[in-house]
Amino acid sequence: MLSTNLKELIQLFFPYSNFRPYQLELIGIAYNIMKNGRIGLISAPCGIGKSVSVLVAYMLTRRMEKSSLMALTRTKNQIDIYSRELRAIWEKSGEDIVLAIFKSRRDMCAFVKERPELGKIRYKDFLAFCRHLRREKACPYYTEIGSAWRPSYKAYRLCVELRRSGPIDVDSFYERCVAEGLCPYEMMKIMAYKADVIVGNYNYLIVEPIREILLKKIGVGIENIHCVIDEAHNLPKYSVDVSSDEMSEISIKRAVKESIKYQCNLENELRNLKFMLDEVTKDIPSDEPKVLSKGEVIALFESCFDAKIETIIRDLQEWGEVIRALKIEEGVRPVSYLGRIGDFLSLISLSDEKSHVYYVVKENDIARIGVKCLDPSSNVSGILNAPKSLIMMSGTLWNFEYYTSILGLDHTRVETYSIPSIYSEKNRLILADLSVTTKFEERSKREFKKIAERLSRYVKCIDGRVAIYFPSYELMKNIVDYMGKLERETIVEDRATRVKDVIKTFLDEENCVLMAVAGGKLSEGIDLTYVGKTLLDGVIIVGLPYPKKDEIYEKQLKYFEEKFGENKAFEYSSIVPCINTLLQAAGRLLRKPDDQGVIIVMDRRIMGRIFRRLPYDWKRDLRGHYKADELIKEIEFFQRFVKHSPSTVRKYTL
Ligand code: SF4
The missing domain is CATH 3.40.50.300 (P-loop containing nucleotide triphosphate hydrolases)
Known part of the structure; x- marks a missing residue:
């Protein structure tokens, strides 16, 4: 039951004339979780207006303390909903709110619209492409920025203007930056400093190096951030995927061609690898994975390359960098299959054998080798317990005990809420x-x-x-x-x-x-x-x-x-x-x-x-x-x- 006082406060921020069923209760729940620094698991049906509810709850909390809100979602659609709702709250309340939206560097790259093929390459290849352009001062959108710590006058002026004009959606932000000849991703990093609300995908919390960069940019410690994870039923799978990967024999064949073209002198080793992969998979039924030990996988690579695993990884990754740089000069897609194999092997080498499974599989006559993480908590449990408060919400977060255990949440801080379904036999x-x-x-x-x-x-x-x-x-x-x-x-x-x-x-x-x-x-x-x-x-x-x-x-x-x-x-x-x-x-x-x-x-x-x-x-x-x-x-x-x-x-x- 919400107090009259709280209801009146909610009205200051809630941008619509009517509440949807249970929406007022949801705002109250989210507010209490934030205020009391709890970990709240909320099962709330789709269509109840969850995004605006947690944003309003944050606005209420912000009246009492200095903190930021990090809302993590999976899809662009959900990111757009957050920016739209926050703008509506800004218009209604007249409060200063700075929003920073983080999509991936590739999604926010000014070149991707001009060169759509960049949107299709492996993300690591794209990062190498961007790194190369920045290092060589070959990206005009980047050089115009100055630096994240000392922005150019142009970047600074646009940043001030955007901060004053209230939350906008990511597409409008992108267009404004590109029109000014500035890299949208780097601009967002500048905007993030002391931002009130940060919206991004799960990687900004889960992947440590990405998270650390973001936190530095915001200038706020994780202990002062309220975190909301939307569609949180995805989190276990997402966490597992971060340290899982697969590589097919097609990548190996392409790496052979690459090695010949760029004279890397690794084609015989790669052919051995392809042969060995065929050998291990030749007797297994289609689509039936065969589990190997980590030692067996590493031995397979070491025997094919006749070198220690660390040396193989280093050589492949170094060649990957060189080939991508050469491809950029040639004006072709900056991908490297040698680099791809090096990254895959690096993941295997760094993985903990107890919580990972290694396998080979054959499907449609194509052999693959892979590693899969078995423990969803291994990438997230520390960080999920660290924010000032955490709200995990979804329409299908029905089994609270499962999420608490499997993600390694701190039981003493966990509170659970089930909002009744708004769908009945009439729906x-x-x-x-x-x-x-x-x-x-x-x-x-x-x-x-x-x-x-x-x-x-x-x-x-x-x-x-x-x-x-x-x-x-x-x-x-x-x-x-x-x-x-x-x-x-x-x-x-x-x-x-x-x-x-x-x-x-x-x-x-x-x-x-x-x-x-x-x-x-x-x-x-x-x-x-x-x-x-x-x-x-x-x-x-x-x-x-x-x-x-x-x-x-x-x-x-x-x-x-x-x-x-x-x-x-x-x-x-x-x-x-x-x-x-x-x-x-x-x-x-x-x-x-x-x-x-x-x-x-x-x-x-x-x-x-x-x-x-x-x-x-x-x-x-x-x-x-x-x-x-x-x-x-x-x-x-x-x-x-x-x-x-x-x-x-x-x-x-x-
Ligand atoms: S610096 Fe920005 S615009 Fe330039 S390549 Fe990287 S992401 Fe794209």
Whole structure:
């Protein structure tokens, strides 16, 4: 219950005339977390207005103390939301607020618009490109800046002007800087000094060197920063990805060519490496990783190069620098495959064998070698406990104990909050088809055919756009083969499918189907929306998206068994990731309080141990049927009597 005094204070900053359901409560929760220096885990549904709520909470906190807010998000869309909301607060309150938005150096590079190919190269290659230009004083946007500590008059003047004119979005900031001939990234570093609000991606907190540079620029210690992590359910995976990597034989082949072209004299060693990789992978089934020890991986490289690992890494990385510099002079993409292999090897060499797994795998006849981090806390636990306060929030942060344990949060500071779902039976019909499953032991042509037939009927029955998510590409193919023609425009996800193409098709077609993989790029972290409103009318999840049970999974399970005990190990490595993936895929459907649609889960196991761990509103609303006719009857009723008009299926024009 908020005091009248606090409500009045909130009104000073809250930029809209009405609060959304539970929004006032959320502001109060966020304010108390900041004020009391706690670590708050907040599960709050999409569409409640989380970004503006934490910004208002920070403005209230700022009245009592000098501190900064660091809001970390994953997508450009979310970054834009923060800058828009902060500007609205600035306009309403009239308070001085300095915003610094940090996208990656590449995203903010003035050259990327002129040379779009730079946007496609590996990030490390881009950094080397930028470093080279700065060192050689060959980037005019950089030389115009002066230095971050002694900016030129031009940079200083623009900085003062931008600070005075209030928070602006990153695109406008970029345009202003480029128009003045100044590097937007370097300008943002200058803007960051004593900034009130810093918005960026997770790397600015998680990756130590990046974080240290940022903190130096802000001039504020982490202990004086309130930190907000948006879409925080992504954090465990993000943290793991920071110290995981894979390299394919294609990179090795390209490195051979590079070595010949630039006379590095390493082609024989690289050919040996390619041969050895073929040897280790020749007898393993496709897409079935084989685990190696760190010693085996290092021995493989040392035997191919006939040198110690440190020497190999040093040589490859040095050649990488040289080749990138030469390519810049040649005016071609500044990438180096030798450098790429050197960086990969460096990651392996520095990794802790206890918390990493090393493997080889072959898929579509292409061999890869990789390293995967098994412990999400290894990169983050120290830093997550360091800020003055921390808020982790998401629409699917339902299992608080999991996030607290797996990220190594300080239990004594953790507080948890579940904001009730704003979506009810009026928004979505949640159904389960209990007559099918994709359980490994029950996979058969007969089962695939049965799934395909029922799936086709559900798709036909749903008016509008439908997204179907499968547990894997392989299963998608097996089932789609039996589906026949859907008589609707259909997009089948492959590695080249881009989100913007999917949205374009959705905007062009009122009735269409997207087939994609749960946990893939089209099921999480994206908005299939138009002006904030969902473009979807139905989401069908075929099977339960459990992680694949392979040798890497076994290693993960064992690691968690040792760390958390047997009971928790299975839950953390299997059940929680499965439910997260399921809810994320289903979450594409509803993005705003008045969105509506149908969710169908096609797997009888949803009623087993998964059911007990589902969020409350799912347990309340989920209805299972064995007969397809029963499901269809429910869908038809929902579409006829519950779904409002005009529906989301109308055609949009851009
Ligand atoms: S200094 Fe700035 S503009 Fe120049 S290459 Fe680097 S990021 Fe791009």
